Amino acid sequence: MLKDKKNPQQCQIVVALNMIVGKWKPIILDHLLHGEPLRFNELKKLIPDITQRMLTMHLRELEEHDILTRTVYPQVPPKVEYRITEYGMTLQPMLKTMQQWGANHIEHMKEKDN
Amino acid sequence: MLKDKKNPQQCQIVVALNMIVGKWKPIILDHLLHGEPLRFNELKKLIPDITQRMLTMHLRELEEHDILTRTVYPQVPPKVEYRITEYGMTLQPMLKTMQQWGANHIEHMKEKDN
DNA sequence: CTGAATCCAAACTGATACTG
DNA sequence: CAGTATCAGTTTGGATTCAG
Numbered sequence A, B: 001m002l003k004d005k006k007n008p009q010q011c012q013i014v015v016a017l018n019m020i021v022g023k024w025k026p027i028i029l030d031h032l033l034h035g036e037p038l039r040f041n042e043l044k045k046l047i048p049d050i051t052q053r054m055l056t057m058h059l060r061e062l063e064e065h066d067i068l069t070r071t072v073y074p075q076v077p078p079k080v081e082y083r084i085t086e087y088g089m090t091l092q093p094m095l096k097t098m099q100q101w102g103a104n105h106i107e108h109m110k111e112k113d114n
Numbered sequence C: 001c002t003g004a005a006t007c008c009a010a011a012c013t014g015a016t017a018c019t020g
Numbered sequence D: 001c002a003g004t005a006t007c008a009g010t011t012t013g014g015a016t017t018c019a020g
Helices: A012-020 A025-032 A040-046 A052-064 A091-113 B012-020 B025-032 B040-046 B052-064 B092-113
Strands: A068-073 A079-084 B068-073 B079-084
Touching (some): A012 A091, A012 B025, A025 A040, A025 A091, A025 B012, A040 A079, A091 B092, B012 B025, B025 B052, B025 B092, B040 B052
Antiparallel strands (some): B068 B079
């Protein structure tokens, strides 16, 4: 199944976590969740510090999980588009909740410093 | 600040993620979120496969992030209790959202197999 | 009972060079 | 343009031993 070695007690939270863990995955998702499909190089430009290797690997994993689709246009030079799936869109509420908690946490830390 | 090497674009989602990533952290949180304080050994028994080392490390990190408190009772043998903080309780909605998505995803995968 | 310390293996990420 | 391949570095987790 999944990387269930990492999910010793079949925790549902971990199942959800496995969709979005990876150094750059949340950022990739953030860009694709806007709805517009993006080409490999467009993502690369939006995430300047990512390596081609990591971008490829993360995109492949997200594709495996039905979060996005990969469409190859048979052209020279090649064109490949990545688009969020309907199913991938269901991550939206979860990610939004996390984003809000994260924003709040940044404030929490500032207060703590005082 | 935080482990911001791991958060290249100051993504708020990653800030939230950093609270709960770690092999056993979601499970630890799950147990403590019930509200009852738990001793080190009680947690160890609830999570049989965790090593003492990992339990200690995860608890320390959660403590650093104000998610839980560590209370030492000066006794012999020692007694140490871990209790979720009020702030830690604010993780609840986020974790519940993730849990629901995870549960749904398990169903999604079953359908896919057919 | 609740750890800390050490050593080791596996997983993850980065850098670089090459290709259809 | 959109990758693949290889190698090196970093991080994470596990096993074991020792200690207040």
